Amino acid sequence: MFCVGVKSPLQNKIYELRITNYELFNIDFPIWMIKALEHEAKRLGVTSDSIIKLWLAERLDKIITD
Template identity: 65%
Template structure:
């Protein structure tokens, strides 16, 4: 199918998913990127305690807390 034909189907509101190969799709900006951060020992210990309370790894709780804070900052700036 030519691009123009696919565009016409899309523009007319038809479902074009059967014409797409979704097995190779990737969300932009979601690929992991490794960073190294040095924390004082008391922070690492506190993170471990909190992570254990909710049954996740230290890395998971760091990711969730940072994501929550960034979302809050973006919401605050938007208002």
């Protein structure tokens, strides 16, 4: 647990993702993938949207920096 007002590294990264400009992008996922994303998001206390954005950002950052 974190103290009130103190964000975890994951929450900080999600906040960083929220302050950027966005364009709507629709994508279809298999049901099993949606259920897994929802489970992980609930476990971490964030939205499924946040998990997807975070994981994509991490992957793209790795590709760009390698």
